[in-house]
Amino acid sequence: MKLVYTRSLKPQMILARPLYSEKGTLLLAEGIQLNERLVGMLDRMEVPFVYVRDDRFPDLEVRPLISHRNLGRAIRELHRTYEDATRNSTKAALVADFDQLFDVVRSVLDEVLSQPDLVVHLLDVRSNDGYSYQHSVQTMILSMMIGRRMALPEAQLHNLGLGALLAGIGKAFIPSRILTRSGPLSREERELLYHYPRFGWELLEGYGNVWPTARIVTLQHQERWNGSGYPSGLKGEAIHLFSRIVAVADVHDALVSRRPWREALRPYEAFAQITAESGGLFDPAVVDIYQKIVTPYPIGTWLYLSTGHIGMVTDCFVDDTLRPQVRIVRHERTGPLSRPLTLDMRQYPDLEIGAVLDGEPEGDGSDEAEKEREKGGKEGVEKGAAKV
Template identity: 30%
Template sequence: MRLVSVSRLQPGMRLGKKIYSDEGMILLSDGVELTDSLIKRLGRIDIGYVYVQDSLTEDVVIEGMLQDETRNQALKVIKTQFQDMSGASGITKGFYHLDKKFSGVMDSILDEMSAQETPMIMLLEMHTADNYLYVHSLNVCLYTLVMAIAHGYSKAELRVIGLGALLHDIGKTQIPVKIVQKPGKLTDEEFRQMQAHTEIGYRILKDEPNIPLLSAHCALQHHERIDGSGYPRGLKGAEIHEYAKWIGVADSYDAMTSSRVYKKAMLPHQAVEALYVGSGTLYEQRQLELFRDRVAIYPLGLTVKLSTGQSGVVVKIDSTTPHRPVVRILTGPEGEPVAPFEMDLAVMLSVVIVDVAN
């Protein structure tokens, strides 16, 4: 299958992967034939890219980072708990049900990811942006755990950082929805209220039974930056806990690669480039390097153009060289169709990807 921008979809194409709501419910099943009305609907619900079936790449199977059952259960718990908290009268109320619900989800996620030989950050399932908070919370948890596993943390440490990542934005449940979901630029006062979600999240989590205090500090510090430009306290360098720094990278990456009402999603390679602009100032260089080595910057199914002038589709990614995928060449230098063949960029070092279809 291929990854195609919604703006390039044509009637008659068939979906290659399901499209989900923010609650994990299936909106469109794989195999559905796209019509003009369905394509327009995808545009209205802020889906930037979809996978479509394609006879030339029908053997390309796109696997998620989690099993559907685990992912949907996690989203259900996040939504239920966050919605319950949104209706709370104040942030001092105890939410003692968090430990059982979220700890169970965390254990399931850790079991699945730890069983993978080399977990990688892949382009995840397509979701609507009706309530970005639920999907974002799960994505940041998964991305953070990929880095944390590669870094070599113990299982106990992974659980702490995983819970911190899963709950990093819990403070937003106490911010007015009209601000959290505002489609345009926030006013200065609205931005001040939004920034408060870090301290609110800390206050919610710090007294939770079985939620580690360090996980609460992740919620507090995930917007701090090593040059002191972050918030809420303007901490610098070693003043910021290492866990919060990992989560900050994952949080920024997911924000860049997610479609919102007011912006188009970046493709992974674009987001990684944007992160590297802040190397040594916003983010630790060593953390960005590990992140880069664990992210599939050119996702399976993506159409790319090579420095040779040839174009093709990414069909295989080696975890040891994710930035040098195997490309199935489909057109020649002049755009002419050619008999498909595969080029391994990890071997053909003189050839580079110069552009992607978007």
């Protein structure tokens, strides 16, 4: 298995991971062979990348953060809930049956708790059309993972997950033209957008099964540690812990997703931005946990190492996310290796990552590496110079 950006896909490649629609239905199954029509479809859907099979990595079978069954079910139930909220258009008319949504959160939490060494090691393959619902589900998963590492009790993790899943429900009352605008918003449009957390808070008022610690996330997840957030400009620990956790998870997934106004950031770029805002936009304690469980170099990432070797990340490690395992396949001077070499960077403290590559280079990789170094490369991860 290897990661290939859509612009580099070729017919005959075989998908190694499935692709789901915005409603959680299967679009392309694992094992399907691509042709020109399917490659064109992926491009039109603005799918940024896919995972394809590679005979050099036959043993690389990575389990997703949660099962495809639970992922699809979560997306479908969330879609139904949003549709109900939009169709009724008033807080009093929320008729969605939350029982299924609660059960989804319970199933996802069970999976998270069953994997004690879980690290965000796999990029989520999604289409641009499916952003809203898949984003909410991914935010829920990462929030639960952070909360678990912070030793939150299981009941609190459930409420944290539910709050993360429903955090954006107030957007059901914001016109889609505002949510998808690629250009600047007017003052009136910005004010309306900044009120969506309150819309979500009011929508869930009086619904007894949604505990206050879950509901508060809908109101506060856009607040920021330094007081620059909205809707109330809360600062520091005046923001509920759940909301501070969801803020980091929400921004991480948003950054690695393509939006109408910008391209998706690569994981190491998103990692750098969140790291840079520790103590600024985000609670430092939450960012510290984030750095331990989210890798800037997910499985499938191609790296150019300080020794001139080029390889693909094949494993990542909790608490040491900056030093992955890499399958070396070539050297910039001598070309392809006769046999791939598996290297655990934790065992070689002097070895550094020179650059992150878009994919496997066709030549020696030096040109691609130089371009990436000019963009920031490893230095961008360590210094986190960019701003959210």
